[in-house]
Amino acid sequence: MKGSVSGAFLIFGNMSKQENIDSFDVNGPGLKDAGLFGLPFTIEEAEVVILPVPWDVTVSFSDGTSEGPEAVMWASKQVEHYYLGHKNAWKMGIAMRDIPLDWADLNKHYRKKGQEVIRKLEEGASQEDADVQDLIAEINEQCTELMDYVYTRSLAQLEAGKLVGILGGDHSTPFGLMKALAETQGEYGILHIDAHADLRTAYEGFTYSHASIMTNALTLDNVTKLVSVGVRDICEQEMDTIEKSNDRIVAFFDEHLKAKEFNGINWNSICEEIIAQLPQKVYISFDIDGLDPSLCLATGTPVHGGLSFEQAVYLIKKVVNAGKTIIGFDLVEVAPSESGWDTNVGARMLLQLCNQMGASNGRLPTS
Numbered sequence: 001m002k003g004s005v006s007g008a009f010l011i012f013g014n015m016s017k018q019e020n021i022d023s024f025d026v027n028g029p030g031l032k033d034a035g036l037f038g039l040p041f042t043i044e045e046a047e048v049v050i051l052p053v054p055w056d057v058t059v060s061f062s063d064g065t066s067e068g069p070e071a072v073m074w075a076s077k078q079v080e081h082y083y084l085g086h087k088n089a090w091k092m093g094i095a096m097r098d099i100p101l102d103w104a105d106l107n108k109h110y111r112k113k114g115q116e117v118i119r120k121l122e123e124g125a126s127q128e129d130a131d132v133q134d135l136i137a138e139i140n141e142q143c144t145e146l147m148d149y150v151y152t153r154s155l156a157q158l159e160a161g162k163l164v165g166i167l168g169g170d171h172s173t174p175f176g177l178m179k180a181l182a183e184t185q186g187e188y189g190i191l192h193i194d195a196h197a198d199l200r201t202a203y204e205g206f207t208y209s210h211a212s213i214m215t216n217a218l219t220l221d222n223v224t225k226l227v228s229v230g231v232r233d234i235c236e237q238e239m240d241t242i243e244k245s246n247d248r249i250v251a252f253f254d255e256h257l258k259a260k261e262f263n264g265i266n267w268n269s270i271c272e273e274i275i276a277q278l279p280q281k282v283y284i285s286f287d288i289d290g291l292d293p294s295l296c297l298a299t300g301t302p303v304h305g306g307l308s309f310e311q312a313v314y315l316i317k318k319v320v321n322a323g324k325t326i327i328g329f330d331l332v333e334v335a336p337s338e339s340g341w342d343t344n345v346g347a348r349m350l351l352q353l354c355n356q357m358g359a360s361n362g363r364l365p366t367s
Contacts, residue, residue, distance in 0.1 A: 030077030046093035053173035064335035071336035075343040143208040150176025168332030170210035182222040188281035189225035193290035195303040284329040298337035
């Protein structure tokens with residue numbers, strides 16, 4: 001299934017949104033040539049628009065997440081649409097833009113260059129070496145173009161009144177959306193679910209490294225709070241950044257979360273503690289490796305520990321129930337596996353994020 005699935009327009013594009021809803025068999029199998037989750041909506045009709053970004057040029061361990069958007073699209077056709085508490089949530093409309101094959105091709109080219117940089121550094125080369133500098137500069141220039149691409153596409157959808165989510169790719173991919181939201185939404189906080197703090201400064205020389213996304217996000221003045229949940233792999237520099245942030249960054253480390261539960265504090269109370277740190281407007285940045293690695297073994301950098309699927313969903317629902325507004329999200333680092341398990345989990349988490357963002361913005365239909 002190379003590339004994007006744009007058949008939703010071919011099948012349903014000549015009908016109105018209501019006609020698509022009326023003719024759609026919600027209990028039937030996902031149609032091969034339909035859109036995300038097998039739903040019958042075009043980009044113009046959907047309330048939630050997903051931007052796929054097939055990019056993992058700077059990943060420092062295992063690649064493959066660039067293939068995540070295509071694999072999640074495929075897996076999404078097997079996800080049931082019934083959403084507990086919101087029977088007709090699917091009628092809101094969710095659609096994904098075509099996977100940009102030009103960027104997928106560029107990713108393959110620059111990933112090889114990224115691997116060469118990482119190999120040289122691991123063999124003891126310096127970032128100051130001329131050949132390494134040249135490679136890093138070339139990669140940084142291309143990554144900057146990608147960020148501009150994501151920003152432009154995100155801004156266009158936001159200005160069209162859409163709710164927008166990013167489907168990566170590695171964790172560098174959502175910065176353009178974060179920037180667009182900072183310009184259109186004013187101040188907001190980030191709920192960051194991840195095994196890693198992602199607070200490196202230009203890790204391995206890459207300005208837009210997957211390990212530097214939160215450092216880059218904090219360059220946006222309107223990002224007033226970063227609340228990281230599930231962190232269990234962190235370096236000294238990142239800890240120092242957190243400690244000197246004057247509470248702009250709050251980390252709920254996985255070890256501490258587990259200790260609270262072992263001592264009888266229930267997850268509901270822990271979620272309330274987390275949510276108390278968030279402002280009214282919330283962006284959710286969800287790295288799939290924030291979950292227990294049994295749910296995402298193919299991800300780029302799996303780490304023992306983490307949240308269960310149900311814990312993560314409960315936290316997100318608590319954000320909505322607390323009256324917060326989810327202004328955008330990303331789901332990143334989902335990589336295809338031979339069994340299809342990782343993308344099966346990813347597709348289901350994507351639907352949860354879409355529906356909860358819709359609920360927090362009053363977009364879910366009641367009938």
